[in-house]
Amino acid sequence: MCGRYTLAAEPDALLETFEVPELTFDYRPRYNIAPGQEAPVVAQDRRGRRIGLLTWGLVPAWRDEPGSGIVNARAESVADKPSFRDAFTRRRCLVPADGFYEWRREGEAKVPYWFRPAEGSLIAFAGLWEHWARAGSQPHHTFTILTTPANDEVRPIHDRMPALIAPEARDAWLDAATKPKVLEAVLRPAEPGLLTAQAVSPRVNRTAEDDPSLIEPL
Numbered sequence: 001m002c003g004r005y006t007l008a009a010e011p012d013a014l015l016e017t018f019e020v021p022e023l024t025f026d027y028r029p030r031y032n033i034a035p036g037q038e039a040p041v042v043a044q045d046r047r048g049r050r051i052g053l054l055t056w057g058l059v060p061a062w063r064d065e066p067g068s069g070i071v072n073a074r075a076e077s078v079a080d081k082p083s084f085r086d087a088f089t090r091r092r093c094l095v096p097a098d099g100f101y102e103w104r105r106e107g108e109a110k111v112p113y114w115f116r117p118a119e120g121s122l123i124a125f126a127g128l129w130e131h132w133a134r135a136g137s138q139p140h141h142t143f144t145i146l147t148t149p150a151n152d153e154v155r156p157i158h159d160r161m162p163a164l165i166a167p168e169a170r171d172a173w174l175d176a177a178t179k180p181k182v183l184e185a186v187l188r189p190a191e192p193g194l195l196t197a198q199a200v201s202p203r204v205n206r207t208a209e210d211d212p213s214l215i216e217p218l
Helices: 011-018 085-090 167-174 180-186
Strands: 005-007 030-033 038-045 048-056 072-074 092-097 099-106 109-117 123-132 140-149 160-162 195-199
Touching: 005 092, 011 048, 011 092, 038 123, 038 167, 085 092, 085 123, 092 140, 092 167, 099 160, 123 167, 167 180
Parallel strands: 048 140, 072 140
Antiparallel strands: 005 030, 005 099, 038 048, 038 092, 092 123, 099 109, 109 195, 123 140, 140 160
């Protein structure tokens, strides 16, 4: 799964990497993005590609009440699940990040590890976004992160990882006209050697903690 991640890149790097216009929201470096919090998401429609803040935890449009959002969706079944099927067809998105956390049990403790690109660049998680609205209720704009089986770097820590969309596949992922067979090929574990990992402070377990020291190696 993917339950926490980081996005501390400079705004200019974010704009250049994802080819989006100027930011229309207050942006700050984040070192512990958690479910239920707002985070930048890149999407595309007839008006073009843009970036905005959505809440992590997808609320299906058909729910009578929003309830708790769905944090992750398995890439292997996302096209068939009622909660994600329509969003997978029409509302795919990219979730910018520069790293993510996974935990491994070591003795009596669960030790967090921060995974980041070995070359230090931004990465993009495969995501889906959704709009929930009912008369008399506050609308919800939400997203979920897709996961795949872990690759060689992540597998010793956890059996799942975020689905990473390679730079050359991002246009296809955002394009609503892309064929399902192409999307299936995109949703695969990350290539070996892409990521590096380091054990970090257990302070990341607390969602209120959010500062650069969280990603310093132990």
